[in-house]
Amino acid sequence: MKLSGSQIIIEVLIEQGCDCIFGYPGGQVINIYDALYEYQDRIKHVLTAHEQGASHAADGYARSTGKTGVVLATSGPGATNLVTGIATAYLDSVPMVAITGNVPCSLLGRDSFQEVDICGITLPITKHNYIVKDISELADTLREAFLLARSGRPGPVLVDIPKNVQVAVTEFTNKPVAPSLPVPVAEEASLEAAAKLIAESKKPYIYCGGGVISSGAGAEIAKLADIIDAPIGCSMMGISSVPFSNPRFLGMQGMHGHYASSMAQAEADLVICAGARFSDRATGNKEVYVRNCKIIHIDIDAAELDKNITANVGIAGDIRATVSKLVTMVEKKQNTEWNAQIEKFKIDEAAALKETDAMTPYDIVDAVNEKMPENAVIVTDVGQHQMWVAQRYRFEQSRKFISSGGLGTMGFGLGAAIGSYEATKDPVVLFTGDGSFGMNLNELATAVSYNIPVIVVVMNNGVLGMVRQWQTLFFDRHYSSTTLDKRQTKFTKIAEAFGALGFSAVNTDELSKALDEAVASKRPCVIDCAVSADEFVLPMLPPGGSIDTIITHIGG
Amino acid sequence: MGKHIFSILVDNKPGVMTRVSSMFTRRGFNIDTLTVGETESPEFSRMTVSMTGDDYSKDQVVKQLSKLHDVKQVQVMERDETVTRELLLIKVKNDSATRQDVLAAVDVFRSKIVDYSPDALCIELTGETTKLNAFIELVKPFGIMEICRTGIVALERGSNCLRKF
Numbered sequence: 164m165k166l167s168g169s170q171i172i173i174e175v176l177i178e179q180g181c182d183c184i185f186g187y188p189g190g191q192v193i194n195i196y197d198a199l200y201e202y203q204d205r206i207k208h209v210l211t212a213h214e215q216g217a218s219h220a221a222d223g224y225a226r227s228t229g230k231t232g233v234v235l236a237t238s239g240p241g242a243t244n245l246v247t248g249i250a251t252a253y254l255d256s257v258p259m260v261a262i263t264g265n266v267p268c269s270l271l272g273r274d275s276f277q278e279v280d281i282c283g284i285t286l287p288i289t290k291h292n293y294i295v296k297d298i299s300e301l302a303d304t305l306r307e308a309f310l311l312a313r314s315g316r317p318g319p320v321l322v323d324i325p326k327n328v329q330v331a332v333t334e335f336t337n338k339p340v341a342p343s344l345p346v347p348v349a350e351e352a353s354l355e356a357a358a359k360l361i362a363e364s365k366k367p368y369i370y371c372g373g374g375v376i377s378s379g380a381g382a383e384i385a386k387l388a389d390i391i392d393a394p395i396g397c398s399m400m401g402i403s404s405v406p407f408s409n410p411r412f413l414g415m416q417g418m419h420g421h422y423a424s425s426m427a428q429a430e431a432d433l434v435i436c437a438g439a440r441f442s443d444r445a446t447g448n449k450e451v452y453v454r455n456c457k458i459i460h461i462d463i464d465a466a467e468l469d470k471n472i473t474a475n476v477g478i479a480g481d482i483r484a485t486v487s488k489l490v491t492m493v494e495k496k497q498n499t500e501w502n503a504q505i506e507k508f509k510i511d512e513a514a515a516l517k518e519t520d521a522m523t524p525y526d527i528v529d530a531v532n533e534k535m536p537e538n539a540v541i542v543t544d545v546g547q548h549q550m551w552v553a554q555r556y557r558f559e560q561s562r563k564f565i566s567s568g569g570l571g572t573m574g575f576g577l578g579a580a581i582g583s584y585e586a587t588k589d590p591v592v593l594f595t596g597d598g599s600f601g602m603n604l605n606e607l608a609t610a611v612s613y614n615i616p617v618i619v620v621v622m623n624n625g626v627l628g629m630v631r632q633w634q635t636l637f638f639d640r641h642y643s644s645t646t647l648d649k650r651q652t653k654f655t656k657i658a659e660a661f662g663a664l665g666f667s668a669v670n671t672d673e674l675s676k677a678l679d680e681a682v683a684s685k686r687p688c689v690i691d692c693a694v695s696a697d698e699f700v701l702p703m704l705p706p707g708g709s710i711d712t713i714i715t716h717i718g719g
Numbered sequence: 720m721g722k723h724i725f726s727i728l729v730d731n732k733p734g735v736m737t738r739v740s741s742m743f744t745r746r747g748f749n750i751d752t753l754t755v756g757e758t759e760s761p762e763f764s765r766m767t768v769s770m771t772g773d774d775y776s777k778d779q780v781v782k783q784l785s786k787l788h789d790v791k792q793v794q795v796m797e798r799d800e801t802v803t804r805e806l807l808l809i810k811v812k813n814d815s816a817t818r819q820d821v822l823a824a825v826d827v828f829r830s831k832i833v834d835y836s837p838d839a840l841c842i843e844l845t846g847e848t849t850k851l852n853a854f855i856e857l858v859k860p861f862g863i864m865e866i867c868r869t870g871i872v873a874l875e876r877g878s879n880c881l882r883k884f
Contacts (some may be wrong), residue, residue: 286738291788311788466782469775717805 164336166331169198169296169453172262175305176206178337181233183207183224183585185217185578189237190277191264194329202400209585211578212595212605214241218248219578219603220585222257223467226565227540227583229294229377231258231312234422239277242323243284247572249319253399254569255373258317260308261285267327268296281323290318296410298331306341309484316464317377327686346463349480354478357459358492360433364457366501367393368431373400373568374438374462376561380483381405384437387490392498393435394505398445399553400568401438407557413505417445419700422515422715423508428452429710430504435459437482442569443707451709461485461633515702515715522670524551524622527692531620532556534678539590540565541582544576544599547628550694550700552594574602581609590616590682597623597647599685602652607661610687617688618681621654624694632699635717665704667691722751724873726881727766727784728792731757735789739766742783748776752805753868758882763791765881769871782832794881796873806869807844807851812862813837821861824833828854839864 164172172182172195176184186208188196199208211217214236221232222431232252236245242263252259282292291311293306297443301324303319310319361367369388375397381404388395388411397404398418403411414421414429428434434456439445441460446452449472460467460474461482468477478485516525528551534543541556542565543549558564565583566577580593600621610617627645634642655665664686666677674692681688703714729735736755743750751769758765770780778794784793796803811821813836825832825842828850834841844854848871855866875881 282734286741290786369811464786466779466786468782470779470782 165298165332166335167194167198167332168301168324169194170201171200171302171333171335172305172324172329173206173337174196174337176233176528179306179309179340180230181206183209184233184235185209185220185224185357185582186235187210187211187214187217187237187241189241189264191238191266191326192235192241194326194328195235195262195264202338207480207585209581209609211581212608213603214611215247215574216243216578216603218245218261218607219251219572219575220582221259221261222248222252223542223565223579223582224586224710225252225257225259226579227562227626228586229562230586231309231440232582233260233262235262236264237277239279240280242279242281244698246284246288248578249285249321251536251567251570251572251575252319253288253290255567256317256377257319258312259319260305260312261319263321263323264329265294265323265325268325269327271325271600281321285321288319289321291623292321292323294323294325295328298328298333301328302335306338306480307666310341310344315346316374346481347465347479349461349478349485353476353478354485354488354492355545357478357489360457360459360476361435361493362393364433365498366430366432366504367391367498368427368434369393370428370436370439371395371397371401372402372433372437372439373398374482375401375404378438378463378482379561380437380486381561383483383486383490385409385411386487386624387435387493390490391493391496392502394424394427396420396428397604398439398442398568399566402553403509403558403561403564406559408559413509415553417704418447418704419554420704421554422512422702422713425507425702425713426508427505429455433457433459434618435461437461437486438463440467444607446472447704448707448709451711463498479597506672521695522665522668522674522693524548524694524698525555526671527620527622527660527674527694528552530674531594531680534675534682535590535592537591539563540580540587542576542580542583542591542593544593545571545573546596546599547632547698547700548594548596548599548622551622572718573599577603577606577619581606581613581615583616584615585613591618595619595621596628597621597625597654598627601652604657607658607663607687607689611662615687616685618678619689621689621691622694623654623691624696624698626696628698631696631702635699636703636705636714637668654689655689658687663687663689665691667693669693720771720773723772723780724796724871725768725770725780725784726794726796726873727768728758728881729738729764729766730746730789730791731755731762731764732789735764736766738787738789739784742787743768743770743780745870746779746783748772748780751795754870754872766855767870767872770874790882792883794875796875798877801873802876803847803871803873804845805848805871807854808833808867809842809844809855809858809863811842811858812864813840813841814862821858824854824857829872830854
């Protein structure tokens, strides 16, 4: 059949299994929006308040399901507003296709109205990008964009489509979805070398990254841990790899990781890392990190092997496929002494928690945890609140913790929460701070428009807490531009002004009541929770520090 | 630290050189020379990049280049198994006092005068980088006006080819 470029775009989206896209109209995508109008029975479009929100929504859609998220924006400022969202997805390996309109080919390169070279701008933050100048290449280019976004290590791909290509007409036929591109398969020799290291180790430790979740390898990791009798820790991106209730799970390691997992990592004689990149936030000082231990590193992206840390055995391969093979090659082990040591770390960790009368951030996390079902999607922004949730929330299912790890994007949360809800229809809670929420709270308009019952829990301490914590520790308490006490923002009134419900809570009773009302309302709600400015995220490994320098207490 | 040469087979499409060179920049690797040209097949271009770096950098360059969608093949060109050449065009002052010495140097290096004017000589020289450097040093006292070099091109010795498909 003969279709316009705009119709072809929507046909390919539907063909690729996309049921919902996020975007914002503009001059160079009017034609695509006209096609969306025509196809509205077959594909949903969610209009956000800002293109950045749309990009984070597409990201949340992808993280919560594993499907490819799609975002649509116009040329110029529409396209540049996607940049933070695309970079966020790139750093966390999230499959995303970003479609931008551009000025007609005849006006490209002339600094035309709302013209930017978005392919040039997004070059270092996409797996690949395209500008389609010929209608005959449009359908296959979009198909290839989906293929690249989901194949191997997932990531964002951008397709820039000049207006004349959207208008042009050509013959179109649907094609079946192409199978993903082949991924490296673990070499037998590397697997044998890994099995040998495991057999020799007395204190093995498994370190999961986001790759375990992308690959759906949680069960295989848990099985490996059972056979070789090893504890499991994770990077922030690896949270929900295995259920929190798994007795072997010690939680997140690294800068703000659990004491027990950081200690276990430091004392281990073998670290088996699956789908993580040994980021500076997860390891601290790399020389100290490897001093006691051998390293097995499994990753689907061969370029990650020996990039940040040199492994004794590096295995390029899909985690699930690789670990499934590895479990058949290792002997059952029992590491009694090691387990006793781990138990001691856990006891020390529990003892370090102090009881206070005021509502602590952990109390807030616990209150939400108690009220929400296991399938609730828990989204965060970036900062102290993010770390408190990462440390404390008891995730039982994978893809239920949605947070910006690699890029650390403040303002990520509300858009991501909206996308997660559209993708799953599961209950959604956004934990945020007064700083992060202030960045993109305009998306409350979107939540209200589409009646998305997101519960926004604002940990309001009146400061930019994470930077302030660094200022407390490393900058002689010079609180430069981190005190927000001159702001007069009333989050409850903001919520009401947007048409959402607003609650405030200064103690756990009020919070519990507010949560009950929020859940019952089935509407977007904001709960403004008072938190002390002097709550710190602990423990803390100072940047570039090691386990010897761990801070577990900040005095007076 | 050592000198590494990479041969890279890429799709012959606009923007590919930017993708390749930007990978070097953003990951902190320094390109010494870069050449690009069409190959035996019009579908593909061949790039030759030379870089100074340690083994870590060499390893990362190969892995990161291999991830680029437009890159079809990457090969590290080992010194002993590679023929390398570079072309130099150099403009030297034409002065009656030094002319004979310049011409002698041109002769010894088997280079060619490609343009002769009353006050300048343009000389063409092909060879390995070290040979070009030696020639430049030699004619420096005579007054170098301008230099233009192509950067290294390289092919593997024997019948092996970069394209493996």
